[in-house]
Amino acid sequence: MTSSTTMTAGARVGESAVRPDAPPKVQGRFAFGNDLWADGMLYGATLRSPHASARILSIDIAPALAIAGVHAVLTSDDVPGRSVFGLEHPDQPVLASDVVRYVGEPLAVVAADDPDTARRAVVAIAVDYEVLPPLVDPEAAPSATPIHPDGNVFRELTIRHGDVDSVGEVVVEGEYEVGMQDQAFLGCESGLAIPDRDGAGVEMFVSTQFLHVDVEQTAACLGIAVERLRATVAGVGGAFGGREDISLQVHVCLLALRTGRPVKMQYRRDESFVGHVHRHPARMRYRHHARRDGTLVKVEARLVLDGGAYASTSSAVLANATCFAAGPYRVPNALIEGIAVRTNNPPCGAMRGFGNVQACFAHEAQMDRLADELGIDPVDLRLRNALAPGDRLVTNQLLTGAAPVEAVIRACAQAPLPDIVGPAMGEPMARPGGAGRTAAGEPDRVVRGVGFAASIKNLMFSEGFDDYSTARVVVEDGRVTVHCACAEVGQGFVTVAQQIAREVLDLDDVVVAPADTSVGSAGSTSASRQTMMSGGAVEGACRIVREQIDTDRDAGRSMSGRYEATYEHHHAPTTPLDANGQGDAHAAFAFAAHRAVVDVDLDLGLVRVVDITTAQDVGRLINPLQAVGQIEGGIAQGVGLAVMEELVVRDGRIVNASFTDYLIPTALDMPTVTIAALIEDPEPNAPFGAKGIGEPPCISSVAAVAAAIRNATGRPVRRVPVRPEDLVL
Amino acid sequence: MSYSVQINGVVHTVTDGGIGESLLYALRERLGFPGSKNACEQGECGSCSVVVDGALVCSCLVLAAACDGREVVTIEGLGDGSTLTDVQRAFVEAGAVQCGFCTPGLVVAIDRLLAEQQSPDELAVRESISGNLCRCTGYGRILEAVARVVAERATS
């Protein structure tokens, strides 16, 4: 599956095609958003709140404007259109006017000749605040004084399924917590806006995941028609959910329109940490009921997600956490309450795994507890309860698509344990803590543990959202051009689009045009949806073109002309959840299992993740090499959340907003990844039967590492990331 | 302030440089070498890796003016612009590139590593690139790319 994978030029569906953008990327010739440049360009910078909660008494921009080289200083008074934005509910000010609700909230933006002058101007703006005590406890938020006119609760969702009063012969309870994770994409937020000559429109190049909704939101705030805002996805240095909502889009366009000059904005790393939404911290209480033989009877849970200061995608994240709170298991009865609240903490929203990550950590800990209580092997317990086609979820939705849950669990669990030397014999560098160890440690104080976990993830958008993608395909002189606004953020859609076009059209020469707004929306590069949605759009457009070509051929006409088709692909409609959280709210599902092997230093509380073995339900592999890359990369983010990654927030302030203090896995932290199986069970009505593969790798990997640490140490491990003090104190 | 620095074999002179400017800033904003990336600008990510007088450095931590008279090799100096080096080709073919933001720094770092060590074992490779963060790949395909280059060079 790994080293033998070879690449094929002109590859079709199912082959390991090479990315068309890889050669420029390895040569440093690929232009990311922060590499953009325009003649006469100014640089933008943002003034951000130093307080988690404060009333703004006055803002004096005069000292900033007085600095030579400063061309504009804009505040909320300068926002001509809608003053707020937000993916689900526009509740977040473009620039704060009366109050600030989180540390890092923008109040003013500046355009200047160079970045340094812009930053000096930001510092020169004088703001008078009346500092207020911040609301930082999510449990207290619902009953606290509202910190926003829309109130402190983004959404409450209760699932009542089957007999909510049923009781099992065995009951296990637990409380769990997940810390705030950052997407930490390497290319910080960046964008370039170029005003139209007439000053009434603007062109934007931006590193984004969701181009058309960026444009809708930005145009509304600028007070211009969407047609006057043309936008192109600029090279994107990773995303993982952190670019689904807008950051600098409105700001950079406002500055360009005001100055009449091109303006570029790029965040630095410390600003990026406050410049996008994070993974929701969660507190979860669970009670699992089962029969003595291990059959699940009921799951009760209460999940509290801290959405921070503004709504972003909190309500959809909450729906995922709540709908999948019981995991990939048959649960006849359930009472699950979810609540997402507003606080003065940093805003949270989309991150890879989107609510399922948090719930999975808890439901898998519960399954292990239950196995322990019953004296059943944890894998057997999961197999006994594994969902299968024809089963119902706790939302009462019937599983009609591919659901090889048993297959992924078996394949992962049956893979031989890796032959990796144990801690006693290992190289010093390969021990927990590596070269940075502060104690020599007796070899027998380093212990190995193994843990297992499984997960479910909904694919594409849920709850009645009309989810679609658009592609235009042109064939001219045997060359195919695919035009789709799907944001390529690194996931490899550009390759997948080529492969699908070649497969359907039986032509090798396929070019993927830049993603821009001259074609219809492709929706967001999130929810593991682009292979299915934009892949479906490309397939649909290609099939129409193929028919045109075949018709000409069959009629004996020349096929040297130009063929063109545009296709909008929608997934099967879903419905909203009813008052009991019941309904066919989700379009499709993917399943995965992970087994983790860890070494733990019992004295230092340091963990080394040695190996992760996985099996994943992929529907059908479009590009095996890219699938491996998604799986390894997703597991890295899961390992990160399990043992090292947390934005530490004190009184609303992130205290570790740098790569010095917010640690993401390095090559030394990453375990070997063994892919035991990629289960190809085609999904009905999906292009070539493919399922999205981006998110499952970072869901149960977290829970598996936590389980392995429990296995090694006997500690309860109720919280991720696991900190040394959780293991030794 | 003014200084001259040799970049990829050609001397470039900066006449209006700011005093505290990093080599990374000068490369990207003044000299037209945007291939080196800027994911942290404080020495933690390696996306800005370049070689100065034969030593691998984070260009964000090097004062530009301190490079007066020195030789710098950036990602743009590897290969000849049209053909790829064996390291670059291995990255492409092994699937070591996703978003690509870490890629120039990693290619420079691995090029340097393999110039110094012919056949580092996997742990040595992991150790030597542990200053280059990649958020997309989990490093698996990057390690595979390095292994391919080592194997290829051993047989050629």
Ligand code: FES
């Ligand atoms: S930009 Fe130089 S190390 Fe990160």
Ligand code: FES
């Ligand atoms: S490929 Fe995106 S950071 Fe490495």
